[in-house]
Each structure stands twice: as structure tokens, then as C-alpha cells.
Amino acid sequence: MKNLKKRFIMFSFVVLVLFTLTGCGGDGKITINVYNWGEYMDETLVDEFEEKYGINVNYEVYDTNEAMYQKIKPGGVNYDVAFPSDYMISKMIREDMLYEIDFNNVPNYKYIDDKFKYLEYDPNNQYSVPYMWGTVGILYNKTMVKEPVDSWNILWDEKYEKQIFMKDSQRETIGVALQKLGYSLNTRNLDELEEAKEELIKQKPLVLAYVVDELKDKMISGEAALAVTWAGDAAVIIESNPDLAYVVPREGSNFFVDGMVIPKTSKHKKEAEMFINFICEPEIAFKNTVHIGYSTPHMEAKKMLPEEVANNPVAYPGDDILEKCQVYKDLGDMVKVYDRIWTEVKAAK
């Protein structure tokens, strides 16, 4: 064991080298942390941004608004840009979690369609830049579902036992049950919520799984017949498998706008604004929209879209459909009731 000392010295040397390696991991560049939904951006754009501005981007993803909120709320993280939906934006504004955006640093904001400005969730237009919008609906496989699909009721049809994907996201899934029953997506009525819960528990044996992004892959490969999903995802999925179709049920559904915001966890607000501005550049917004399939509020980007996309009713539904749709609202304290219902549904046999 003579070489013990040598070995020890080598060990210490390795530790030292590693420490310096980790210490100097950065190259002096600023790094911003972007926190987005899974599969919700053409990630080559991130590289483009890094190259153009010499800013490192650390790109991370989440599954639901609630998961994003819980990660940012307690602190301990430093996300610079996030992409919450309407109701979550108003909740975050209410809880003083967002910085006001300096629109002088986001000149490309002018390209955003006026229809998406001064909306209820950000009434003074201070905190968010609209990113994408869309509807919630049913994606179905025409080779497996022979009947016409136009109602949420089909998700309760025993014919499709273990052929249904629901979203692992409480607002979406409780919302489906509420709409099926003809109630508001934002109901505060406990009886209505109780009924919705019963419906979901009744439905549970028919459901194959509660997932979020997993269902994209699975619907393409024909693992299930029906799935509740967002229009943008549906558009991309249908491109890969033309047997699939998307419909917004006649009872109505959710219409959402996701915005880019700067949480107060940010340490590089200016760079975050640069990133938001970059995403709103016409060429970039266009590329992004084509890649992820969601509907853009960016007027220039929309003009550039090929006709079959711009006129695709999946991504750009007519006013007749939008009229039936409701926007989620911040529930305030009622969130606890929704949480509990969701836990009960997930825990039911």
C-alpha cells in the first residue's frame, strides 16, 4: 500500500480539477432560464437566439400551469421567461409574481393582433405578450371511431373502454366534465362541481391513461381512439397520421391564450425582454408557428403561413366555434376545491 499517498494526491487533484471545471462552466456570458410547456417551441430558435445575442439560454419544460406555478411560487429558482395561460397570468399578477414588461424593449409587440390585447387576464396590458392561442377538443382516430364525433358524451361511451386519453391536468379534465353537463368552466357552484366529479369517477374505468405530452406519440401510433387535447397539438399529430381528426364539441369548450411573462424570480429582466422580442420577430414567429402547430396571435406570421394552414379550421376555427368557447378564469380560493376534486378523481378506483 505504498502508493496510497500517491493515490490520495491523485484523488485530491481530480477533485480540484472538477471543482474548477464546474466553477468555470460559464464562459462569462449571461444565461437566461426559459421555462416553457413541453413541445411548445421550435428549439432551434433557442440556438438562433443564443448565436445572435451571445446570451446562453437554459430551456426547461413543464406539463401544466399548476406545476409551473408551484415551481416558481416558493422561490429558489430563477426563471426569466415563462409561458402561463390566461387564468394563470391573472393569478400570478394578483399574487405579485410578475414584472411589468418594458415594452420599449419589445418593439415587435406591434405585430400582435389587437384582438389579443387588453384582455381580461391582463386588463392594462402590462405583464404579458401573447404567445399562442387555441382551443381544447377531441382528437379521434377515424378508423376506430366510425360514428360522427361532436359531443363530449362520446368520452363516456363504453364502446371505447380503455381507448381514451384524458389530460393529466386538473382544469382541462374537470372542464370537460363541466362542459358535458352544460355548466360553466369557471363554476364556483359546489353542487355542479360535485356532479362533475361523479362524472369523472364514472368515466375513469374507460380511460386508458391521464397523460399530457405522451399522448401525441401514442395517438400517432394508434394506441387509443380518443384523446382530449389542444388544437395545436392536434394539428401536428394529424399531419403525421391523417387517420386522425379534431373537433371542438358542440357543448362548447375552452379557448385559451398563453402569454410570455417575466416572473419576479428573474435576474436578467432585460435579456428576458430581448428573448420575448426575438420570439415576436415575424420570421421567427412564423417558423415557430409552423413547427408547433398552434395558432399565432402574430399578424405578420399569420400572413406568411401557407393557405392550407391559415385556413385550417383545427388551428384557426371560425367565429361560430369560438363563440361557444369560454376562457378559464382565475379561481382564487376555489382552487382548493378543484384540487381536492382532482385528487379524488385520480385516487378513485
Added chain:
Amino acid sequence: MVGRFLKRLYGSLIYIFLYAPILILIVFSFNDSRSRGQWGGFTLKWYKELFTDSQIMSALYYTIIVAIISALVATLIGTAASIGIHEMNRKQKSLIMNLTYIPVLNADIVTGISLMILFIFIRLDLGLVTLLIAHITFNIPYVILSVLPRLQQLDNNLYEAALDLGATPWYALWRVIIPEIMPGIITGALFAFTLSIDDFVISFFTTGSGVSNLSITIYSMARRGIKPQINALSTIMFITVLLLLLIIDSRANRNIDRKENA
């Protein structure tokens, strides 16, 4: 005769159960078709994509960095602690050992969230530092549990003899005790290293923006549908582990031979 045959059959079946999924991943890592059920010809493109995937590569980097640093620090603190614990009286020893057992026995998720609460409470940004602290915390007990038995086997007279011969306590510790307990230290370090590489749950709760290890990356990828790059990654991990263990094992066998011949 029948008994032996049955034994072999049973043993083989269990090994097939353990290895079949891994082997299938390995085969499919060379599959040109994205689909899992079909063979589309031989390709290496998933390996190429794996190595150009910055997300996976950065996860790999952090996994290895965290494993090495946490194993080394844990080995250092753990070995020192073991030597001290060995000299304590029964009461102190049992108190410390009960403390040592908590992270070993506790559910990973509880350890993970309790550390997360601590880091958020003291406003330490979640990231590489917190990840390292968490890994060191759950690694130290395993080092102690590997080193202490070695110390127990140690002949106390050796140390005393060294002192009588004029060695300083430090010198005696360094030249007499450490070499004797070296196998325990190495086992502990290896144990810590692999635990750190394998950990998901504790890392999941204690890391923050910008730092994620392989487990976390795979978890998030697996929830976004199955990616063939992960198959390629599995193959590489499997072969690395296989080689590492075979090397360690042959070393261990050599040591046994040496001892038996001595």
C-alpha cells in the same frame, strides 16, 4: 438430475427477465425505424443524435460531476466520521448510528422534500450546489456503513504499537489505520458513486433551473413519448456499467488470490 435441470431453468428464466428489456433496448438503438415494433434496418443515427443533443449531454455532464464530487466528499467526511465513531462509547455510538440510519431508511421522496424545504427556507437557490449537498447527504451513511465494519475487524494493538514505536497519532493513522481500512473506503466510495448516478427522486426535488441529471432528463423525455435516442443512451450506459463491474470484479478476485497465496 431433474432438480439440477429445474434449477438451471429457473435461474435462466430469472436472468432472462432481468436482461430481456435491456437487450431489446440495445437492439432497437440500432433500428432505423422510429417505431418500436418494427425493424427498419441497421443505423447508428440515434447515437449521432444522442451526442449532438445538448440537453442529454449537459445532463450527462452534471450526472458525472455530481457523482464524482459527492462520492469524494462523502468518502472523506464518512471515513473520518467512522474513525471517530469507532472510538466512541456505546451510548454515543448508538446515538450517531441511529442518525446515520435515517437517510438510509427514509423514503427518498421524504428526504427529497425535506431538503427542498430546507433550501427554500434558507433561500439557497436550487441548482448545482443544492444537488451536491443532497447527494453528499445521502451518500455519507453508505460510506460509514462500509468503513465501520473494517474498523471493527482492525486490531487495536496495531495502532498502539505504532505509537509506542514513536509514530505521531497522525502518522499512525495515516500509515497504519487507513491502509487497513482501504478496501472498506473504496467500497464505500464506489457505492456512493453509483447511488448518486442512479438517484432520481432526491435530485428531482433538490435541483433547480439549469441543472438536471440523466434521471431527470429521462423522466421528462419518457413523459413526452418514447425517443430512440434514449435507447442509444441505455446501450452506452449498460456497456459502461458492464465493463466497470467486470474490471472491479477481476480486481477483487486478484486481491483474493493474493491474500490466499500469501
Added chain:
Amino acid sequence: MKNRWITYPYIVWMILFIVVPIILVLSYSITLESEQGLSFTLENYKRFFDPLYINVLIHSINLALISTTICLILGYPMAMIIARAPIAYRNMLVLFFVIPMWMNFLLRTYAWMSLLERSGLINRLLTSINLPSLNLMYTNGAVILGMVYNFLPFMVLPIYSVLIKIDKNLIEAAQDLGANDLKVFLKVTLPLSLPGVFSGVIMVFMPAITTFVIPRLLGGGQFTLIGNLIEQQFLSSGDWNFGSAISMFMLVVILFSSGLMGRYDKDREGMGLW
């Protein structure tokens, strides 16, 4: 030897990162934040005894028990086979048992995901021999399979390490006294291997009851087990107080049951582990 001070870094470390965090969890679990500020309450614990959560607990215990039993049934004979193998092979057999365990736990779980799905290999094989395809993924069975696959080595290794320590003379003596193989097993091998069985059971049952990854990936979010419930409190509902209460409950159960095991061990081996 007066080197006791070199334990201090460790003691400080463990107090900072084990004791203090547990105290924090405990204090979250017994407080409730409201507009009037913090207040002491046992509400969080009471809530856990709601039938809803008790069902989650029962379901978790059920699945964990089933997995542990399967691991024991599969693992015990395997441990015996390895322990009785010629020494030359023995190390090899153990090594090959451990290798999958050294591969990343997520990768092992992931391997099953791509096997079990409807367009996965198992179903392709079934349909190719004209059998109907099965719904394997997202079932109780898939969750149990995932647990057994991941935790089987934790059962085999402790039993194996006890079995190889059993004095061969004891077995031979029993045989000389006319006991048949079954009797030797029941009266000698099995009782002597019980400490290994107990630690195997603990080492499988504990991670099985608290895992949240396996039910999430193989169960498709349909199965809320205790681990998922804790995760959900911290990562989506944001109810740290309730999450902490469940965590404290699990901690107490785990420490209590391993304390019992420890007593059992000590009775057997006198000194116990130390």
C-alpha cells in the same frame, strides 16, 4: 486514540441536512397558514384520515405487498440457487444479478414502457401468432411488474448473503440425523435465513410503497399512491402543510417498523449490526 473530533464535520453535516429538514417538515405539518398568520393545528393529520386518503394508503400498501410477495417468491429460490452454486460461478452470478441494478433506474422503467404499449414488442409478438393484443400498459399489472423488476435484486441479495453464511455442518448434521431435504429446508435453512428475508422484505416494501415514478410512467397517472400524493401536494396543489403531514406519517411508520426489525435482528445476533 483520541481522534473523536474528526467526527464533528459529519455531525454538523447531519444536523444541518437531516435533523433540521425533518424539524422543518414537522413544523409545516403542524401549522396552517391563514390570513391571521401561522397557527398550530393537527388539521393536516386529521385530513389524512379522510377515507379518500386512507384508500390511497390502502391501495399503496396493497400494491407494495403484492410486489414484495412476488419478489420473495421469485427471489428466495434464486438466492438459494446462487448460494449453492460452485464458488467459481457464484461471484459471476451475483455480479450479473447486480448489473441491471447499476443501470439507471429510470432507464429500467423506461425499457418496460416500450415493451408493454399496444404497438410494443410483446403485442407485436402476440398478433404475429394470431393472438389478440392485450392491454398491458397503464394497468395495475404494469405497475407491479415495474416494481418487481426494479426491486427484485433488493430481495435476492440480502437473502443470499445470509444463506452463504449458514454453517454447512448444520445442514449435514440434520441430514445425518435423517431429515429429508424438505425438512432440512423448513427446520434449518429457512429459520436461519429469516434475517435476510426480513431485510429483503423491508428493502423492497419501503421503496415500493413510496415510489411515484413507476405509477406515473407505467400506470399512466391513474394510480395515486402515497408517493404520488406527496409529490402532488408539493408540485401541483402547493399544499406543503398537508404534504408535510403525509411525509411525517411515512417517516414515523418507516422508522418504527425498522426499529422493530432492528430489535428482531439484535435478538438473533446478540450484538446486532454493531
